[in-house]
Amino acid sequence: MSQPSLWEMLSHWRFDPFWIVLLIVAAWWYISALRKLEATNPRVPHPRWKMWSFIGGLVLIAIATMSPMQHYGNVFLFMTFVGFIVISMVAPIFLLLASPLTLAFRTTDTQRGRARLRWLYRNPISTVLTYPLFSWLAFAVVTYVWQFSKLTEIAARNGAVRDIELLTMLFIGILFYFPALCADPVRWRMNFPLRIFYVFVEVTHKALFGGMFTSMSSVFHPSMAKAMPSWGPDPLFDQRIGVLIVSAVGNAIFITVIAFLVARWVPYETRVSARTDKRLEKERAAAERKQAALEQVFRRTV
Secondary structure, three states: OOOOOHHHHHOOOOOOHHHHHHHHHHHHHHHHHHHHHHHHOOOOOOOHHHHHHHHHHHHHHHHHHHOHHHHHHOOOHHHHHHHHHHHHHHHHHHHHHOOHHHHHHHHOOOHHHHHHHHHHHHOHHHHHHOOHHHHHHHHHHHHHHHHHOOHHHHHHHOHHHHHHHHHHHHHHHHHHHHHHHOOOOOOOOOOHHHHHHHHHHHHHHHHHHHHHHHOOOOOOOHHHHHHOOOOOOOHHHHHHHHHHHHHHHHHHHHHHHHHHHHHHHHHHHHHHHHHHHHHHHHHHHHHHHHHHHHHHHHHHHO
16 A cells, blocks of 8 residues: 555545534534623623633544544554544643633523532532542543553444544543643632642653553554554554653643643732732731720720
C-alpha cells in the first residue's frame, strides 16, 4: 500500500450521528440559556468568553471523534493517544471553564428546578464520583485500561466500541478537572494549594508512566501492529512516540493548568486579605464606639 496524499488523509471525516446530535444539542442549550440570561438579567451577564470556551470544547470533541485524527487513531497508536489527549485532557478544560452549571442555575426560574440542579452534584453518586481522591484514581485507571488493554484493539475494529471509548474518556476528563478548576458549584471544594497539588500529582504520575512504557522492547497491541500499513512507522517506534506524546504533551497541559490555578490564587488571596482587613477594621471601629459609650456612661454616673 502506497502512502496516501495529504488531501486523501484530510478527507477521512466520519460523520457519526451520535456525536453530531450530542454536540448540536449541547451547543443549542448553551446558546439558548445565554440568550435567556441576557434578556432577563443584562446587568450581570455571563462572560462572553465562556461561550466561546464552550464552543471551542465542542469543536475539539468533534475533531477527536469525527476528523481524520479519529480515522488514523484506528491505525496508528500515536494517533490514538493524540485523540485521547484532545478528548480527555483539553476539551474538558474548555467545557468546564464555560461554567455550564452556573449558567443553568442563573437561567432556572423555579425553586424545583434549582433543587434538581443542586441534586445533580450533591446526590450520593455524584458525591462519590467527584471526591478528589476517587476522581484522580478513576482518571488514572480508566485511561490505563483504554490505552493498554485489549479494548484499544477492539475499539480500532468496532465503531460502537470506539464511541464508548471516546465518551468514557471525555467523561473521565470532566470528572478529573471538575474539583480542580471549580468553575461551577462543586460538592468538594478544595483550597488552591490542594487543587495545585491534585494536578501536580498527575504530572509526576504521567512522568513515571512515560519512563516505564517508553523503555518497553515489545509492542503491547500486536493486532494493531500487524495491521499497520507498510508506509507507516515501525510499530515499536509508533508505540514509543505515542507514549512520549501522552507523557510530554499531557504534562505540558497539566503544568498549564497549574499555572492557571496559581494565577487565580494570587488575586483570590488579595481579595480575601482585603475582606479580612475590612472586617477587622469594622470590628475595631465597633469596639472603639463601645468603649467610648462605656466611658461616657461612666462619666455621667460619677
